[in-house]
Amino acid sequence: MPNKRQITRPAAAPETTLEAQVFVSMLRAADALARGAEALLKPSGLSATQYNVLRILRGAGPKGLACREVGCRMISRDPDITRLLDRMESRQLISRVREENDRRVVKTRITAEGLRILKDLDTPMADLHCRQLHQLSPKELRQLSRLLERAGAQTQHSEE
Amino acid sequence: MPNKRQITRPAAAPETTLEAQVFVSMLRAADALARGAEALLKPSGLSATQYNVLRILRGAGPKGLACREVGCRMISRDPDITRLLDRMESRQLISRVREENDRRVVKTRITAEGLRILKDLDTPMADLHCRQLHQLSPKELRQLSRLLERAGAQTQHSEE
DNA sequence: TGACAATAGTTGTTATAACGACTATATTTG
DNA sequence: CAAATATAGTCGTTATAACAACTATTGTCA
Numbered sequence: 231m232p233n234k235r236q237i238t239r240p241a242a243a244p245e246t247t248l249e250a251q252v253f254v255s256m257l258r259a260a261d262a263l264a265r266g267a268e269a270l271l272k273p274s275g276l277s278a279t280q281y282n283v284l285r286i287l288r289g290a291g292p293k294g295l296a297c298r299e300v301g302c303r304m305i306s307r308d309p310d311i312t313r314l315l316d317r318m319e320s321r322q323l324i325s326r327v328r329e330e331n332d333r334r335v336v337k338t339r340i341t342a343e344g345l346r347i348l349k350d351l352d353t354p355m356a357d358l359h360c361r362q363l364h365q366l367s368p369k370e371l372r373q374l375s376r377l378l379e380r381a382g383a384q385t386q387h388s389e390e
Numbered sequence: 391m392p393n394k395r396q397i398t399r400p401a402a403a404p405e406t407t408l409e410a411q412v413f414v415s416m417l418r419a420a421d422a423l424a425r426g427a428e429a430l431l432k433p434s435g436l437s438a439t440q441y442n443v444l445r446i447l448r449g450a451g452p453k454g455l456a457c458r459e460v461g462c463r464m465i466s467r468d469p470d471i472t473r474l475l476d477r478m479e480s481r482q483l484i485s486r487v488r489e490e491n492d493r494r495v496v497k498t499r500i501t502a503e504g505l506r507i508l509k510d511l512d513t514p515m516a517d518l519h520c521r522q523l524h525q526l527s528p529k530e531l532r533q534l535s536r537l538l539e540r541a542g543a544q545t546q547h548s549e550e
Numbered sequence: 551t552g553a554c555a556a557t558a559g560t561t562g563t564t565a566t567a568a569c570g571a572c573t574a575t576a577t578t579t580g
Numbered sequence: 581c582a583a584a585t586a587t588a589g590t591c592g593t594t595a596t597a598a599c600a601a602c603t604a605t606t607g608t609c610a
Contacts, residue, residue: 248531249519253423254465255535259542260420261466263413277566297589305414306421309568312590317566334575334588359409365540371408374537375415380525381534382419437596457559469598472560477596494558494605 256381263362270358274347279308280318284348287324287340294339323347416541423522430518434507439468440478444508447484447500454499483507 268278276284286303287295295303301311308314315338318324323344329335340348363371428438436444446463447455455463461471468474475498478484483504489495500508523531 247516247519248528248535249523250516252523252526252531252535252538253427253519255538255542256416256420256423257465259538260416262542263416265467267413279566298587305417307425310566310590313566316590332576332588336589356407356410359407359413363409363412363541365543366412366537368408370537371412373533374541375408375412377526377530377534377537378412378415378419381523382415382422383525439596458557470596473596492558492606496559 252381263359266358266362267355270354271351274351275321276347279304279306279314280323281348281351283314283318284323284340284344287338288345288348290339292339294337296335297338300338318344412541423519426518426522427515430514431511434511435481436507439464439466439474440483441508441511443474443478444483444500444504447498448505448508450499452499454497456495457498460498478504 264278267281271278271281282305283300286300290299297311297315300315301308315324315326319326322341324338325341326336326338329337366374424438427441431438431441442465443460446460450459457471457475460475461468475484475486479486482501484498485501486496486498489497526534
C-alpha cells in the first residue's frame with residue numbers, strides 16, 4: 231500500500247502518458263482545494279456552487295445578471311440554474327425580478343444579506359487559499375496559474 | 391462582458407491574491423478536463439466516479455480490494471461507496487464476496503466485463519488527454535505535474 | 551470471559567445534480 | 581401580419597451525493 235509520490239507503475243497499469251499523469255494530478259489537487267473550501271463554507275450553510283454564484287453576483291454589481299449569464303460564469307456548469315437560484319432566493323441571499331423590456335429574462339441580484347455573508351467570508355477564504363498553497367513560492371504560483379490557464383483554455387469564462 | 395484572460399479587476403472584487411487566482415484557475419481547468427472525460431464516458435454509461443473505481447480495481451489485480459480501500463484511492467472521496475458499488479455490481483462490472491477470515495470485510499473485484507469495457511476506453515481516453523493538453527509541451531507538462539502534486543499534497547493517495 | 555471500543559459495511563433520509571420536455575416571450579421572414 | 585424559429589426560463593423525473601444513524605464482526609483488556 232505505497233503512499234509515495236513517485237509513480238510505482240502498479241501491476242496492470244497501461245503505459246501512463248505524461249498527459250494522463252497531469253490529468254490525475256489536476257483532478258486530485260482541485261478536489262483537495264475544493265474540499266477545503268467546502269469545509270470552510272459549511273458553517274454558513276453555503277455550498278461551493280452557491281458561494282460561486284454569490285461572488286459572481288457581487289462582481290456584477292447592482293445591475294444584476296440574467297439567469298443564463300450566471301450559468302456561463304460559473305466555475306462548474308450547472309444545467310439547472312433555476313432551482314439553484316430558487317433555493318438561494320428562499321434563503322434571502324439573492325432577489326429576482328422579471329424584466330419589463332424583455333419579459334423573458336429574469337434579473338438576479340445579490341441582497342444585502344448575501345453581501346454581508348460574503349464579506350464575512352472574504353478574509354477566511356483568502357487565508358485558506360494561502361494555507362492550501364503555501365508550499366509554493368510566488369514565482370511558482372505565477373507559473374502554475376499561467377500553465378493552468380493554458381491547460382483549461384477550452385471553455386473560457388470570466389469570473390466576477 | 392470581457393472574455394479575456396487577463397484579470398480586469400472587476401467592480402466589487404476584493405484584492406485578488408495570487409493564491410485565489412490559482413484556486414480559481416485550478417478548479418476551472420479541472421472542470422474542463424473532467425467534463426471532457428465525462429463526455430467520452432457517457433456512451434459507455436459510466437460516470438467518472440465509476441470509471442475511476444474500475445481503474446482502481448484493475449490496478450489492484452485479482453486480489454481485489456476492501457470497500458474502504460477503494461474509497462481511499464478515489465480521486466474525489468465518496469462517502470457512500472456501498473451504493474456506488476451496488477450499482478456497479480448490478481451492472482456486472484464488479485463482483486463482491488465477503489471474506490472468510492474477517493467477516494466484516496467485503497472484497498471487491500473487477501469482472502471480465504469490466505475489464506473489457508475499460509480496455510476499450512484506454513486508447514480513447516489517452517487520446518483525449520493528449521488533445522486536452524496539447525497546448526503544453528512535454529517540458530511544461532512535467533513542470534505542471536510537479537507543481538500540481540505539491541499543490542494538492544494534503545490528502546495524498548495512490549491511484550491504480 | 552464479558553463489557554467496551556474499534557472497524558467494516560449497510561441503510562434511511564434529505565438535498566442536490568442530471569436529463570429532458572415544456573411554456574412564454576421575442577425575433578425573423580415569407 | 582402570420583408562421584416559423586430562437587431565446588429565457590421553468591418544471592417533472594430519475595439518479596446520485598451528502599449526512600447521519602445503525603448492524604455485524606473483531607479486537608482489547610480488566
